[in-house]
Structures are given as C-alpha cells and as structure tokens.
Amino acid sequence: MNTSVKEISIQEFIKSKKQVLDNYLDQALLYSFDNEKYKENMQNDSGSASKLWAAMRYSSLNGGKRIRGILCLAAFEAISLNSPMPADDNSTNLDLNKVLPIAAGIEAIHAMSLIHDDLPCMDNDSLRRGKPTCHIAYDEATALLAGDALLVEGIALCLKTDLNPASKIRVIEELTASIGARGMTGGQMIDLEQTANEEASLEELEIMHSMKTGALLKASVVIGGIAAEANNEQIEALSEYAVKIGLAFQIADDILDQESNSELLGKTACKDLAQNKTTYPKLLGLTESKAKAKELVQEAKTALLKSNINFQPLFSLADYIVERQY
Ligand code: IPE
Ligand code: IPE
Ligand code: MG
Ligand code: MG
Ligand code: MG
Secondary structure: OOOOOOOOOHHHHHHHHHHHHHHHHHHHOOOOOOOHHHHHHHHOOOOHHHHHHHHHHHHHOOOOOOHHHHHHHHHHHHHHHOOOOOOHHHHOOOOHHHOHHHHHHHHHHHHHHHHHHHOOOOOOOOEEOOEEOHHHHOOHHHHHHHHHHHHHHHHHHHOOOOOOHHHHHHHHHHHHHHHOOOOHHHHHHHHHHHOOOOOOOHHHHHHHHHHHHHHHHHHHHHHHHHHOOOOHHHHHHHHHHHHHHHHHHHHHHHHHHHHOOHHHHOOOOOHHHHHOOOOHHHHHOHHHHHHHHHHHHHHHHHHHHHOOOOOHHHHHHHHHHHHOOO
C-alpha cells in the first residue's frame, strides 16, 4: 500500500463529492435544442421552453445534501479501491465516467421527487432547500412538468455512463424498480393513504418508509457497486447496508421534522404533525425512534464488515444520516 495515502475526513469527502456532482449537473442540465425554432424561443427568456428549463434548474441546482449521489460514488470507490480509506492519489485513477453520470442522474430524479412531494395535491409545502417550492416560484403546471422532465433527463443522464451495455441495463433495471410503483411512487401513494390514519401499524410504516425513501437510497448504493463490477456477495452486502440506512434516513427526517426548525431544515418544520402524517415519532415516540435509527446504522455497518467491505466513508455516511442537523 502507498504510504503517502492521505486520509480525508468525512466532511471533506462529502464536500468534494457534492462539488463534483453540482458541477456535473450544472453542465448536464443546460438548455440544448437541435430544433431551430426552439432555439429562437430560447433566446426569449419568457419562452415556454426556457421557463421549463429554468424551473428544472431552480429545483435541481439549489443545494441539497446530494446524499444519494454521494452514496453512489462512495459505493463505487469502496468496491473499486477495496481499501479502507479513499486516497487522493488512488481516487484520481478511478474511471469516474462510469459512475458520475449515474450519480448525477439519480440526483435529478430525486429533485423530481421533491418537486412533486411539495405540490398542493401532495404535502402542499411552500419551502424547499431554503427557497420557495417550485410551484410557488413558478406555477403548478410548470412544477409538474419540471418534475416529469427531470425524471426523464435523469434516466437519460444515467445512460451516458461508460459502462458496458449489460451493466447499463442492470443499472437502469435497478433504478427504475426503485422509483416506480414498487418503490418511491408506490411509497408516496401509501404515504397519502396513511395520512391521518390512526390505525397504521409499525409494519405498514416500515414498508411505506422503505418504499418512498429507502428504495432510491438502496438503488444508489447498489448501482455504485454494479458500476464498479462488484461480485454477488458484495452486491448483497451493499444492498443490506443500504436498506438499513435508507430506513434510518427517513426516520431521521421524521425526527428532524419535529425537533428542528424551518430555517435550519430549509423546509417547513413540524409539517408532519400539522398534517397528521404517520411517522416513526408518532408511533414510537422520539426516544425510541432515535434508538431505532441508531440500531439500523449499526446493522448497516455489520452488513458491510461481514463481506469485508471496509471503506470508512460508507461507515461515516451511515453515521451522518442519523446525526445530521438538516
Ligand atoms: C428529503 O430528502 C426527502 C426525503 C426523502 C426525506 P433529502 O433530505 O435528501 O433532501 P435534499 O436533497 O438534501 O434537499
Ligand atoms: C418525501 O418524504 C419522500 C419523497 C420525496 C419521495 P417527506 O414528505 O417526509 O419529505 P420532506 O420532509 O417533505 O422532505
Ligand atoms: Mg411527503
Ligand atoms: Mg414532504
Ligand atoms: Mg419529511
């Protein structure tokens, strides 16, 4: 092993990956048109096409923790480098063209989910990432279409990866399963049905959280593994890790909704209470919810260690998911 390996902190790891993702998305979501008439339209800022792109950029380049993209990049590094710590000199040798378009695509898809989650017919929220939500900054129809377009552009971005065709198909299969009716969209439907349902069980809540939030988080990690040509055992371990942190992530989101404030969160605090959402704190209380999230993080780490995936950022990211302040 190279003795000049420079260990980096998780804050630096997150910051540098976020920067790479932000830059990539900024370039990838530029207006581009082949059609001359559209081009003309684009010159005019009030053109409908430029309004759509502006709304897409407003909601996808406006901060965000980029946790899904970062997890995807971290899983890719974990398998590619197969060493406990990322090293400046090692990671520069990685073929980022295999994974970066996918990690950025996942973030575009996540941005779609937030736009739609905030719509009046869903959670009816006015604040997201510290700014007015898309339908307030623009209008409802534009927000709906910006979400649709980000979903499709996100998948198209994933297809820009340098992976071989077979791996590409695996990536798209994993991704689409995680955001469709068996994943995020299905989970959001259950969320609406469970709102103000005083009969909801813990089991139903776990299914809902695992689908609406856990599924895309899990796909992000597993896809990072696929992009790095992980073997079956490694994919299993990454998958187990990601299922645990995916659930922990939404439990933490539920806890923050109650304990934090809108300024820090960048979104309306105490929204779940106001809408009588079925959440972990509602069913278990805050103390037990925190214990549950911590337990899941431990289980996630154990899953990695069982398969000798000993990559510090994946452990630290699991901690960060429950210890974060927003
Ligand atoms: C918020 O996700 C929506 C949930 C699934 C709980 P994030 O907390 O990752 O939101 P950003 O991307 O950092 O804004
Ligand atoms: C949103 O869950 C899940 C998705 C966007 C798929 P929440 O409704 O709890 O997310 P926030 O709290 O508005 O970010
Ligand atoms: Mg919601
Ligand atoms: Mg919401
Ligand atoms: Mg929430």
